[in-house]
Amino acid sequence: xxxxxxxxxxxxxxxxxxxxxxxxxxxxxxxxxxxxxxxxxxxxxxxxxxxxxxxxxxxxxxxxxxxxxxxxxxxxxxxxxxxxxxxxxxxxxxxxxxxxxxxxxxxxxxxxxxxxxxxxxxxxxxxxxxxxxxxxxxxxxxxxxxxxxxxxxxxxxxxxxxxxxxxxxxxxxxxxxxxxxxxxxxxxxxxxxxxxxxxxxxxxxxxxxxxxxxxxxxxxxxxxxxxxxxxxxxxxxxxxxxxxxxxxxxxxxxxxxxxxxxxxxxxxxxxxxxxxxxxxxxxxxxxxxxxxxxxxxxxxxxxxxxxxxxxxxxxxxxxxx
Amino acid sequence: xxxxxxxxxxxxxxxxxxxxxxxxxxxxxxxxxxxxxxxxxxxxxxxxxxxxxxxxxxxxxxxxxxxxxxxxxxxxxxxxxxxxxxxxxxxxxxxxxxxxxxxxxxxxxxxxxxxxxxxxxxxxxxxxxxxxxxxxxxxxxxxxxxxxxxxxxxxxxxxxxxxxxxxxxxxxxxxxxxxxxxxxxxxxxxxxxxxxxxxxxxxxxxxxxxxxxxxxxxxxxxxxxxxxxxxxxxxxxxxxxxxxxxxxxxxxxxxxxxxxxxxxxxxxxxxxxxxxxxxxxxxxxxxxxxxxxxxxxxxxxxxxxxxxxxxxxxxxxxxxxxxxxxxxxxxxxxxxxxxxxxxxxxxxxxxxxxxxxxxxxxxxxxxxxxxxxxxxxxxxxxxxxxxxxxxxxxxxxxxxxxxxxxxxxxxxxxxxxxxxxxxxxxxxxxxxxxxxxxxxxxxxxxxxxxxxxxxxxxxxxxxxxxxxxxxxxxxxxxxxxxxxxxxxxxxxxxxxxxxxxxxxxxxxxxxxxxxxxxxxxxxxxxxxxxxxxxxxxxxxxxxxxxxxxxxxxxxxxxxxxxxxxxxxxxxxxxxxxxxxxxxxxxxxxxxxxxxxxxxxxxxxxxxxxxxxxxxxxxxxxxxxxxxxxxxxxxxxxxxxxxxxxxxxxxxxxxxxxxxxxxxxxxxxxxx
Numbered sequence: 001x002x003x004x005x006x007x008x009x010x011x012x013x014x015x016x017x018x019x020x021x022x023x024x025x026x027x028x029x030x031x032x033x034x035x036x037x038x039x040x041x042x043x044x045x046x047x048x049x050x051x052x053x054x055x056x057x058x059x060x061x062x063x064x065x066x067x068x069x070x071x072x073x074x075x076x077x078x079x080x081x082x083x084x085x086x087x088x089x090x091x092x093x094x095x096x097x098x099x100x101x102x103x104x105x106x107x108x109x110x111x112x113x114x115x116x117x118x119x120x121x122x123x124x125x126x127x128x129x130x131x132x133x134x135x136x137x138x139x140x141x142x143x144x145x146x147x148x149x150x151x152x153x154x155x156x157x158x159x160x161x162x163x164x165x166x167x168x169x170x171x172x173x174x175x176x177x178x179x180x181x182x183x184x185x186x187x188x189x190x191x192x193x194x195x196x197x198x199x200x201x202x203x204x205x206x207x208x209x210x211x212x213x214x215x216x217x218x219x220x221x222x223x224x225x226x227x228x229x230x231x232x233x234x235x236x237x238x239x240x241x242x243x244x245x246x247x248x249x250x251x252x253x254x255x256x257x258x259x260x261x262x263x264x265x266x267x268x269x270x271x272x273x274x275x276x277x278x279x280x281x282x283x284x285x286x287x288x289x290x291x292x293x294x295x296x297x298x299x300x301x302x303x304x305x306x307x308x309x310x311x312x313x314x315x316x317x318x319x320x321x
Numbered sequence: 322x323x324x325x326x327x328x329x330x331x332x333x334x335x336x337x338x339x340x341x342x343x344x345x346x347x348x349x350x351x352x353x354x355x356x357x358x359x360x361x362x363x364x365x366x367x368x369x370x371x372x373x374x375x376x377x378x379x380x381x382x383x384x385x386x387x388x389x390x391x392x393x394x395x396x397x398x399x400x401x402x403x404x405x406x407x408x409x410x411x412x413x414x415x416x417x418x419x420x421x422x423x424x425x426x427x428x429x430x431x432x433x434x435x436x437x438x439x440x441x442x443x444x445x446x447x448x449x450x451x452x453x454x455x456x457x458x459x460x461x462x463x464x465x466x467x468x469x470x471x472x473x474x475x476x477x478x479x480x481x482x483x484x485x486x487x488x489x490x491x492x493x494x495x496x497x498x499x500x501x502x503x504x505x506x507x508x509x510x511x512x513x514x515x516x517x518x519x520x521x522x523x524x525x526x527x528x529x530x531x532x533x534x535x536x537x538x539x540x541x542x543x544x545x546x547x548x549x550x551x552x553x554x555x556x557x558x559x560x561x562x563x564x565x566x567x568x569x570x571x572x573x574x575x576x577x578x579x580x581x582x583x584x585x586x587x588x589x590x591x592x593x594x595x596x597x598x599x600x601x602x603x604x605x606x607x608x609x610x611x612x613x614x615x616x617x618x619x620x621x622x623x624x625x626x627x628x629x630x631x632x633x634x635x636x637x638x639x640x641x642x643x644x645x646x647x648x649x650x651x652x653x654x655x656x657x658x659x660x661x662x663x664x665x666x667x668x669x670x671x672x673x674x675x676x677x678x679x680x681x682x683x684x685x686x687x688x689x690x691x692x693x694x695x696x697x698x699x700x701x702x703x704x705x706x707x708x709x710x711x712x713x714x715x716x717x718x719x720x721x722x723x724x725x726x727x728x729x730x731x732x733x734x735x736x737x738x739x740x741x742x743x744x745x746x747x748x749x750x751x752x753x754x755x756x757x758x759x760x761x762x763x764x765x766x767x768x769x770x771x772x773x774x775x776x777x778x779x780x781x782x783x784x785x786x787x788x789x790x791x792x793x794x795x796x797x798x799x800x801x802x803x804x805x806x807x808x809x810x811x812x813x814x815x816x817x818x819x820x821x822x823x824x825x826x827x828x829x830x831x832x833x834x835x836x837x838x839x840x841x842x843x844x845x846x847x848x849x850x851x852x853x854x855x856x857x858x859x860x861x862x863x864x865x866x867x868x869x870x871x872x873x874x875x876x877x878x879x880x881x882x883x884x885x886x887x888x889x890x891x892x893x894x895x896x897x898x899x900x901x902x903x904x905x906x907x908x909x910x911x912x913x914x915x916x917x918x919x920x921x922x923x924x925x926x927x928x929x930x931x932x933x934x935x936x937x938x939x940x941x942x943x944x945x946x947x948x949x950x951x952x953x954x955x956x957x958x959x960x961x962x963x964x965x966x967x968x969x970x971x972x973x974x975x976x977x978x979x980x981x982x983x984x985x986x987x988x989x990x991x992x
Contacts, residue, residue, distance in 0.1 A: 057881030064890040066783055068703045070714075072885075080870045084862070100846075101858045101865070102724075105733050109724040110862075112766075116721060116773055123777030123904065125890045126700065131904020134777060138770035139912035146762035149736075153758060157743050162736075162855045221891060225881050229873070297916045308759060315743075315751045 005097050012258060013098045017087035024235035025049035027242060027278055034282035049235065053228050061224030064125045074121035075222065075229035078114045082233040085110035086240040090165055090247055092266035093255035094172075099165035104152050107164070108145065111196075114233065115141055122218030133217025136293060140202065140214065143300035144195045150307035151189040154181050154314050155248060168251045181318060184310030186249045191303035193241035195296070198234065200285040202296050205234075239274075246273040327376030328384040328401040328456075331409055334369035335452045337362050342445025348437040356424045356431070359441040364420020366448060370413030377406025378826045385458060392461070398520055400458035403826040404591070408455045408583045411671050414809060415575045415678040416448060419568045422682050422802025425795065426568055429689055440480055444569065447473035451580050460509040460519040467505065467584075471498040471548075474577060477569045478561045490560035497547055497557040505544035505584070511537040512592055524592045534593055538600050541588045542607075548581035549637045552611040553945040558634060559618070563626035563694070567685020568802075570626060574633045575678035579670050582640055589648070590663075590831055601648030602753065604641050609760040611638030616767040617917055620774065621941045623696045623906045625684045628775065629677065632720065635764060636673040640666050642757055643735045649750060650741070651832065658741035660828040660835050661849050665734035667824050672727045672813060676719040679806035683713040686799045687779065690792040696778045696906040698789055703780040705792040710780045712803040717772040719810040722765050725863040727813035730847070732765060733857055737849045767913070774909045783900040815859050818844045907939060920944065 029046035036043025063071060088102040088110075102110070119137050122130035156162045158181065159170035195202040198215040207213050219230045247254055253269025255262035291299060341362035348354045377384075381403060388397040401409075430437065450470030457463035475498065479491035513519050516527030529537065543554070550558035562570045589596065615635030622628035643666035650659035686709045687702065688694060703710035719726040739761070742754040784790035794800070813820055821839045829835040842848050848856045877883075890898050914921065922942040930936045967978065 057877075060882050061885045062888045063885055065887055066701070066890055068701075068781060070703065070781065076870055076873055080866055080873060083869060084865055087865075100852065100856050101861045103855050103857060105736050106724055106729075106857055106862065109722065109729050109733075112721070112769055113718070113723040116718070116723060116769055119773045120777055120781060123773075124781040126782030126900065126903045127890050127892075127898045128902050128904060131777070131782075131909060134773060135904060135909040135912060138766075138773055138909075139916065142763065142766040142770050142913060143916070145766035146759050149762040150755070150759050153740060153755065156740055157755075160743060161853055162740065163853060166853050224885075225877055228881075229877075293912070294915065304759070308756070311755045312752050315755065316748055 005100070008258065009095065009097050012093065012263075013087070013096045016091045016093075016096065017083070017098070019091060020086040020236055020239060021083060021232060023274075024232065024239040025053060027239050027274060028235050030275065030278045031282050031285075034279050035286055038282060038286045053232055056223075056228035056231070057225050059224045061222075061226050063226075064221060067125050067221070071121055071124040071221075072226070074117045074124070075226045075233075077117040078121070079229040079233040079236075081110045081114035081117070082236050082240070085114070086236050086243075088164065089240055089243050090168055090254065091243055091270060092263050093258060094165040094168050095256070095258070096165060099163055103162040104156065104164055104167070105149070105162055108149060108152075111237070112141070112145070114237075118218055118230070121222075122220075125221045127221065129217045129220050133214055133220070136214045137218060140195055140296055140300065143297055144192045144303070147188055147300060147303040147307050148192045148196070150304060150311055151185040151192065154185040154307065154310040157311065157314055158182075158318070164248075168247055168254065169256070171248065172251050172254070172256070179314070179318060181310045181314035182249065184306050184313060186245070188303045188305075188307030188310060189245060189248075191299065191306070193245060194284075195300055195303070197238045197241055199238075199281065201288045201291045202299065204290050207290075242274050242277050243270065246270060246277055322372075322376035322380060324377055324380040324382035324384040324401060327373045327380065327406065328386060328399070330369050330376065331373035331401055331452065331456055332399075334366045334373060334409070334413070335449050335456070337366035337369060338445050338449035338452060340445070341366065342442045342449065345438055345441025345445060348441055352431045352437050355437045355441040356427050359445065360420055360423035360427060363423065363444065363448065364417055366452075367413045367416030367418075367420050370409045370416060370452060372413075373401070374406040374408070374410030374413055375823075377401050378403055378410065378823050381826050381830065383830075388462075395459070395461050395519060397462040398458035398522075399453075399456045399462070400521070401456060403830040404583070404586060405455045407667060407671075407824060407827050408579060409452065411579055411674050412448075412451055412455070412576050414671075415572060415674050415806070418678060418682065418802045418805045419572060420802075421805060422685075422799055423568050425798035426566070426685060426689060428796075430566070435481060439476060440566065443473040443476045444572075447477060447569075447572065447577075451576060454580050455583055458521045460513060460521070460524070463584075464502070464506060464509070467502060470577065470580065471495075471502060474565075474569075474573055477565045477573075479564075480566060480569075481564070484564075486560075487564040490557075490564045494557045494561040497554070501544045501547035501554075503544075504540050504547070508537050508540035508544060508588065511540065512588075521587075521592060525594065529593065529595070531597065534595060535597065535600070537593055538589060538597075541585065541593075542600075542604070545581045545585040545588075546607065546641075549578050549585070549641070550611075550634045551607050551637060551641060552614045552634065553949050555611065555615070555634045556943065556945060556950055559622075559627050559630040562630035562633070563624060567626070567681055567688055570629070570685070571678040571681035574630060574681055575674040578633060578637055579674055582637070582644075582666075582670050585644070586831075596648050596652050598649045598652040598750070601645045601650075601652065602750070603645075604648060605645030605753070605757050608638045608641030608643075608645050609757045611635065612642060612764040613638070613760050613767075614920070616764045616771065617913070617920060618941075618943065620767055620771040620910050620913055621921065625687070625694050625696055625699075625775065625779065626681070628696075628771070629680055629684060632768070632771065633673070633677060635768065636669070636677065636720075639732070639735065639761065639764070640669050640673070642761060643669060643738065645757075646735070646738050646754070649745070649754075650738075653745055653747075653750075655741070655744050656832065656834045657836070657850065658738055658744065660832055661734065661741070662738035663828050663832065664821060664824050664836060664839075665731055665738050667827060668734060668817075668820065669728075669731035671820075671824075672719065672731050672810075675806050675809050675813065676716045676728060679712060679716040679803055679810060680720065682799075682803045682806065683709055683716060686795045686803065687792075689795050689799065691789045693786070693789055696775065698786040699779040699784070700782045700789060700900060700903065701780070701784040702789065702792060705784075705790075706794045708794060708800045709803060712800075712807040713780065714776060715807040715810055717776045719814065721769040721772045723769070725814050725859050725866070727810050727817075730814055730817040730857075730859065732761070733847075734849065735761065737855050740855075741850075770913065774906055778904075778906045778909065782903045785900050785903070815863055816844060817847045817857075817859055821847070914941075922947065
């Protein structure tokens with residue numbers, strides 16, 4: 001395995017890592033555009049999120065008198081941890097050194113690190129909103145994290161590995177046998193992805209209504225480039241979950257060797273898959289209504305149950321086979 | 322270093338602990354003795370224990386000695402092997418930090434009415450007791466050292482005995498420590514009756530039938546589980562730990578619970594030896610229950626030290642989950658995952674000693690500066706006590722199992738061990754282990770919520786009371802003690818491979834096989850099994866995190882507008898936010914309380930206040946009181962009421978009872 005720790009592989013890993021922040025706003029713009037069309041609006045250009053980030057970067061940041069140094073450090077920590085987590089997910093090709101540096105449990109850990117700093121930043125200024133958002137975020141994540149790990153462990157147990165590259169390679173070599181455990185894990189992970197990225201029906205990324213907001217409540221005190229980093233991190237997280245779902249459950253097209261042609265095919269394939277996933281998300285957000293906060297636990301319990309069913313059906317049905 | 326030298330150094334550590342106890346006797350006349358003599362001796366004792374522990378781990382040998390003490394036919398045996406060495410190291414690390422921290426903390430007590438003789442003396446005895454438990458090589462010395470440890474810590478819990486709550490906590494602790502001690506003694510009895518004597522060597526050689534082995538295991542599990550605070554035998558722990566002075570809490574929570582883990586490992590893996598997978602299932606179940614219950618109750622607490630105590634229940638639960646996995650894998654003939662789970666348990670025990678020690682010292686430093694334990698009164702401490710705030714943040718991130726800190730490494734190892742469940746043949750085990758893993762994942766997320774709450778409420782936001790607003794940073798000794806543990810937390814997170822190389826001596830000696838490939842890819846990579854299966858490179862993750870952070874900050878410096886203006890917090894156009902408008906600790910935990918409502922008994926009451934207003938009170942009661950302790954207490958009371966009839970107060974009746982007893986005994990003996 002040490003043969004993948006070559007300079008060219010590292011270079012490829014850096015390129016792939018840079019693709020994540022570059023593509024993330026595009027996915028958000030695409031989802032918004034499809035949603036607008038579904039609601040009979042024309043909608044903004046798909047490039048609008050880039051413009052928003054640029055606008056925020058060129059605005060003066062304001063920081064409350066009561067804020068501590070943690071308030072100014074937090075956006076960087078959140079952004080960096082989310083980005084590094086994203087960099088470990090195979091986007092174009094599976095044989096990357098980043099997958100050996102950090103496996104799927106480390107990925108969950110890095111996302112948790114980002115989340116903890118996001119929640120702490122929410123509580124830092126000492127307003128009611130920040131505390132409320134932090135409290136809700138930690139409740140949702142407390143229920144979502146076990147579901148995510150269970151879904152992932154289903155795959156890890158099948159592939160006998162928590163290395164994402166190995167999991168995808170195993171699935172590719174499986175000749176796409178339809179396993180019941182994968183279906184359950186897929187359903188569970190999709191529900192978790194909706195909750196973790198703050199989409200409808202769990203949270204609404206465009207709301208500013210106090211009763212319902214989670215993510216927005218935590219970043220309410222941020223402005224300027226601090227806010228830009230926070231928003232960008234949230235967009236990267238959406239892309240991360242999109243790529244995770246797309247590449248683990250539909251690994252078609254992902255490059256298994258570092259040849260330029262297969263990499264190009266890999267890029268085309270993942271863009272296509274993300275476009276489909278984004279459109280599906282937009283449809284779901286159009287037909288679903290936002291849930292009351294205390295309905296969310298039931299939603300996440302369903303995710304956990306699905307993931308556990310996946311694990312058990314793997315353990316009981318598939319191991320002997 | 323030769324292991325015999327290490328044993329003599331361990332003896333020196335015990336002598337230093339006893340010396341610090343003896344020196345403290347002078348404190349009645351000269352209160353400064355504790356600060357300038359007893360506490361430094363404690364610190365030296367810690368350093369000696371570290372040296373002895375490292376010596377034993379590095380040499381990989383075993384040293385034994387017989388002390389000219391004890392009963393005529395039963396001299397005391399001591400023994401230093403890798404397992405004992407690991408726990409000496411663990412005790413020593415926390416004790417050294419306490420040695421740095423203690424003098425400044427004790428200074429605040431010199432003016433008070435509390436007896437420093439008792440504090441210094443029992444601290445020394447407590448340490449000596451813990452060291453001797455680890456070194457003991459026969460049941461006799463083990464039990465004596467165990468009782469010294471328990472009794473000394475009882476007096477430390479009862480240290481501030483003017484408060485009725487502390488006396489009650491201490492009594493409950495004494496009671497449960499003795500029930501636990503009795504159970505361990507009976508366990509030794511079973512082992513000794515199959516071997517020929519009380520020395521561990523003969524118990525190790527004993528051949529137990531599977532049934533008696535299970536009986537011994539059950540007794541030992543109850544005894545050590547009670548000391549380790551496993552659910553449902555944890556009730557004393559959240560009462561006793563907060564009552565003691567803070568650095569004693571650090572020692573009790575960080576170290577004494579680990580001595581119980583040591584005892585469990587020594588008896589089950591070493592002395593009973595022939596383990597059974599059913600025991601592993603029991604340990605796994607109780608461990609999962611403890612982890613989840615501890616995490617939930619910790620999240621509900623508003624008293625900082627009580628919260629930390631409940632979090633110890635949770636962490637010991639994780640240690641026992643890993644130990645349960647080790648038992649299962651070892652009995653079913655999978656030595657490699659067994660050793661992996663075993664190493665995970667030891668690593669987590671060490672990590673917990675460090676971060677819980679750090680957090681209790683931090684709580685003590687808040688108490689020292691603000692005289693406040695209630696989270697609802699704190700706030701904004703990060704700006705008033707920046708160093709404590711910084712070290713406490715490291716403790717919170719470590720305990721919440723976030724990369725690249727140490728708590729994450731042991732949790733990662735536990736997950737990796739659990740994921741080897743596919744190797745097992747039994748479908749029941751294969752499906753129950755993943756459920757335990759789900760519980761572990763849920764626990765981890767709840768712990769993150771708990772420590773976001775603790776840090777957010779105590780250190781961030783605005784001060785909620787006047788004395789907290791006036792908090793001052795503590796003296797340098799208090800900061801140095803925390804700093805030492807914080808640095809260790811970071812180092813153990815950054816270089817797990819080196820630490821595992823050290824810990825690996827324990828399973829190699831005890832189970833006959835360690836993790837041969839753990840360091841096969843160099844210190845940069847942590848690889849439990851094979852590179853394709855799983856790998857984690859803590860140094861690279863950290864380097865990448867820092868490199869990207871530098872890049873991002875540099876980029877922001879050159880792109881966009883750099884100016885930052887200070888302003889008031891956003892107030893939705895209403896009156897500026899005050900400290901009273903912040904989210905409270907109770908409010909923070911409310912959603913989770915509602916989700917897991919079934920597990921708690923919540924008593925909500927309205928109490929009229931003096932000014933005519935109403936005060937809303939929420940009391941969260943542990944259900945184990947209703948289910949286990951209260952019925953038991955009622956039973957004991959009812960039995961006592963029956964027995965009390967014996968006590969008439971008339972001397973002749975008592976003499977009559979004595980006569981009857983003697984006659985019955987005579988009959989039994991002659992029959």
